[in-house]
């Protein structure tokens with residue numbers, strides 16, 4: 368059944384976007400195992416290719432090919448290599464050390480991956496993090512969501528530099544070597560695209576939490592405090608904004624308040640303990656903790672200090688929020704508090720009544736999460752979940768709640784409160800405030816319906 372996107376709620380371009388996303392998700396779901404029988408193992412409850420299915424694929428190979436599993440590269444999920452699987456792993460020596468060339472791969476039985484929004488072009492598109500597959504709060508670098516406006520540039524760090532100029536006492540150019548030498552700082556923060564959930568304003572649309580919430584990821588970032596560079600160059604009188612410019616073919620630009628630049632902004636060159644990935648801005652990215660993802664300029668090459676914002680395309684034609692009265696909110700930079708249950712979530716199936724641990728992620732762009740409550744009755748009553756330490760500022764926080772499902776149909780929800788006292792709203796409250804003209808900044812409570820058969824679906828409640 369095809370969801371409909373009525374013209375009073377969706378513009379032509381929004382409808383096309385929503386339809387395309389639905390199609391992509393359907394395709395992703397079709398290529399995974401939907402016929403798998405129920406099982407007690409946790410794998411069986413998840414969408415995506417299970418270990419059992421992967422084993423079945425291997426077992427179906429003719430014996431002659433089984434000994435050449437590595438030659439069957441197409442059977443290995445991205446980031447892995449297909450190796451022989453013996454009936455008895457103790458019967459023979461395993462493969463030799465450094466057979467991976469010195470850089471490791473994940474297990475061939477792990478299939479978690481991003482999927483892409485089906486834009487017409489492959490270079491202006493976005494991909495979503497499979498957050499239901501995650502553990503803890505760190506997103507593996509290879510699964511961090513992406514948004515590119517003109518593809519991923521390949522930049523030699525030896526030939527890359529950052530220019531800081533404009534309303535400063537001394538304009539300067541910093542090479543990567545200059546930045547590596549400076550005192551460094553490491554912090555763990557989420558980045559969320561302000562378009563996360565863009566299909567969900569008017570009606571529940573995508574089926575999985577990867578579709579509804581996959582435009583957020585958390586990494587440990589290392590780099591230099593932007594305030595250090597501004598102190599070296601000397602900020603001039605009247606400085607109020609700073610333009611950040613990327614070295615991609617879109618020459619992506621955003622204006623950032625100087626107060627943010629002097630507060631906790633970072634220029635990052637590392638992610639999760641190694642150099643930042645090319646698709647995340649190698650060799651240098653602006654990191655603005657808690658701000659919408661588009662402002663974290665990748666492949667950063669220029670910073671210009673000014674007394675006013677630059678009013679670039681990405682802060683006038685895009686990334687503004689059109690309100691019901693026709694006025695648009697500008698520079699809505701901070702991401703509001705939000706949470707979502709990742710287990711159980713859309714397209715999963717609970718095999719039978721009994722014990723489950725409800726788990727999910729909560730975050731706020733304005734501080735840290737102080738409380739996450741879970742409702743199993745559509746919001747009539749709430750129970751406080753446990754927060755997994757450490758609970759960090761502007762960072763995904765894992766919450767958990769032991770739960771006994773009695774086998775009845777119900778609606779599961781989570782609701783975050785952040786350190787400013789802000790409480791995550793319902794979708795009805797948010798729509799009453801903002802209308803449905805804008806696709807950005809949807810932070811409403813997510814509802815998952817559990818049917819008596821244990822099937823989990825995306826609903827508005």
Ligand code: CO
Nearest residue numbers: 561659699700
């Ligand atoms: Co915004």
